[in-house]
Amino acid sequence: MMLFLPILISLVSIILLIACRHRLKCQQWISLLAIVAQLVAAFSIFLKLNETGHLVAQAGSWPAPYGITFVADYTSAMLLIAVGLVSLAAIIYSIGFVDEVRQRGGLFVLFQGLLTGVYGSLLTGDIFNLYVWFEVMVISSFVLITLGAEKQQLRASVKYLVMNLIGSMLFVAAIGLLYSQLGTLNMADIAFKLRAQAIPPLVNSAIMLFFIAFGIKAAVFPFFFWLPASYPRAPIAITAFFGATLTKVGVYVMMRFYSLFAQLDIAFWQPVIFIVAGLTMLFGVLMAASSYDIRKILSFHIISQIGYMLMGIGLFSVIGLAGAIFFIVHNMFSKTATFMAGGLIYLYKGTYDLKKLGWIYKTKPFLAFLFLVPALSLAGIPPTPGFFGKFFLLYAGFEGGHWTITIVALVVSILTLFSMVKIWNEAMWKPELESDKLKVKSVRPAAWMGTVLVVVFTLLLGLTVGFTYEYFVMAAQQLIDPMNYIKAVLPDLVLK
Amino acid sequence: MNVIIALIIGFLYAVSIYLLLRRSIVKLVIGILFLSYATNLMLFFAGGLTETSPAFVAASESQDAIIANDSLPQALILTALVIGFGVAAFSMVLIYRFYKETGTVDLDDLSDIEKL
Numbered sequence: 001m002m003l004f005l006p007i008l009i010s011l012v013s014i015i016l017l018i019a020c021r022h023r024l025k026c027q028q029w030i031s032l033l034a035i036v037a038q039l040v041a042a043f044s045i046f047l048k049l050n051e052t053g054h055l056v057a058q059a060g061s062w063p064a065p066y067g068i069t070f071v072a073d074y075t076s077a078m079l080l081i082a083v084g085l086v087s088l089a090a091i092i093y094s095i096g097f098v099d100e101v102r103q104r105g106g107l108f109v110l111f112q113g114l115l116t117g118v119y120g121s122l123l124t125g126d127i128f129n130l131y132v133w134f135e136v137m138v139i140s141s142f143v144l145i146t147l148g149a150e151k152q153q154l155r156a157s158v159k160y161l162v163m164n165l166i167g168s169m170l171f172v173a174a175i176g177l178l179y180s181q182l183g184t185l186n187m188a189d190i191a192f193k194l195r196a197q198a199i200p201p202l203v204n205s206a207i208m209l210f211f212i213a214f215g216i217k218a219a220v221f222p223f224f225f226w227l228p229a230s231y232p233r234a235p236i237a238i239t240a241f242f243g244a245t246l247t248k249v250g251v252y253v254m255m256r257f258y259s260l261f262a263q264l265d266i267a268f269w270q271p272v273i274f275i276v277a278g279l280t281m282l283f284g285v286l287m288a289a290s291s292y293d294i295r296k297i298l299s300f301h302i303i304s305q306i307g308y309m310l311m312g313i314g315l316f317s318v319i320g321l322a323g324a325i326f327f328i329v330h331n332m333f334s335k336t337a338t339f340m341a342g343g344l345i346y347l348y349k350g351t352y353d354l355k356k357l358g359w360i361y362k363t364k365p366f367l368a369f370l371f372l373v374p375a376l377s378l379a380g381i382p383p384t385p386g387f388f389g390k391f392f393l394l395y396a397g398f399e400g401g402h403w404t405i406t407i408v409a410l411v412v413s414i415l416t417l418f419s420m421v422k423i424w425n426e427a428m429w430k431p432e433l434e435s436d437k438l439k440v441k442s443v444r445p446a447a448w449m450g451t452v453l454v455v456v457f458t459l460l461l462g463l464t465v466g467f468t469y470e471y472f473v474m475a476a477q478q479l480i481d482p483m484n485y486i487k488a489v490l491p492d493l494v495l496k
Numbered sequence: 497m498n499v500i501i502a503l504i505i506g507f508l509y510a511v512s513i514y515l516l517l518r519r520s521i522v523k524l525v526i527g528i529l530f531l532s533y534a535t536n537l538m539l540f541f542a543g544g545l546t547e548t549s550p551a552f553v554a555a556s557e558s559q560d561a562i563i564a565n566d567s568l569p570q571a572l573i574l575t576a577l578v579i580g581f582g583v584a585a586f587s588m589v590l591i592y593r594f595y596k597e598t599g600t601v602d603l604d605d606l607s608d609i610e611k612l
Contacts, residue, residue: 128572136577142586151597161587165528169535171577176539
């Protein structure tokens, strides 16, 4: 029952939000309350895990593999909490940042719609149900990215729509192939059948299709081009939330599928993942280095950071996977914080163009500080969480003897620092051109509050890593040996 | 029968990829529709093609005597169809707005998006 709570809260809040769609204040409060309630639910799921390790709920009491199963383990529970915290900051920031027309146009309903999909994808244990949650998430994001319907937004959303639909269709095709071979949709049951019998011929094709479908969603190397074309066009509050949730859920599902299915053929998948991860990192960071628009630089960095998470999946050791999960959480906070600080710069200066910006450090030192913390975190400077994330990954890389990918990760890390220093030099330190001085618009305090909140989360994650580390390790151990997952979902199974 | 179905699905995929690669945005949307038809058809036949076997078997009849048909893919395809319908409606509204705002249906005009 507890596992359905985050989704139930979302659905109820969507109904309430539609009911009071003419009252903006009422909508804002309902959204905030719903997100706080989801956060409480996420924490209680996490605490309950300490007793059992896995939480399983069967929808309608149909036993697995016949019904739809919901499963929580440490990975999904920690991501639930991280999504809750980020969405809390993002909704506060949106209240301050997004114009009133968009807020009245259904922003809060769509926000909750997207969250429903995210929570569902994190918790479900059934591949077709996963597809449905992905669609819930993606359709909400289609509307969010076109909200306001400016010319540039419409152009951007065409690319976004087409790529995501192709991804979804490949996902369904893969489900069809897998079902025709194994006759089941329950993830634990599939994992068990793949371990119990010889692998049927079409299963590998299905897993490859899954990899491409989630690769499109997560914006990895050959499929990333829709992201920089579409993300920078939406209002930055929405971009910040997208960057924190959509691509990360794609990576989470890849992690889950790698643990349950693809690790059986690790000799094939490990090099594939490493090549994709390395190229994703490199292309993202190189394109960021050549951009002069804050939104574009940060969007390219989303891609580059996805490469690190993939690297952790490819390493598939305890420290590597713990690093990858830590990196997802760290990226949710740090990336959102840089986007939000960039949005504040826009509110004060009216532009995202680095060539026109300057002297923010002199005029708004606190804003410069709010940008500095997550920027250093993305680059990986201690004591920010980015340092620890990269440290775990690189440590695992050297330990496993995977030199090439580890050295690529190190080089990309330096290039990331270069990009962040570029934004810092151009926007914060450079003297402002007299002709480009724009008058300061009024900034609603909620925009500041949201940014401060997520910067505090970033700092806390970095400072408490000594306490949280063991949970990330436990999550990684659960992923490496999925037998407990399978046993938790299918208790009557006789295992060899 | 299996071969014919496979050929039809393959043909639908070919049509959709051809349309997706066209420059016109209208053909792009039709391509997406065909992609979802091909995928849905594939999902539909995931349960296997069996002739003259029932979908439901009465409890009184011996379970071993009759091979029951797998009806789950038909439930899945219903879900996929509904989602596909919603997405198709949204993409048609989107291209209409796109046409209204930009006055073009040529996807190559999208490329100046890279210029900020």
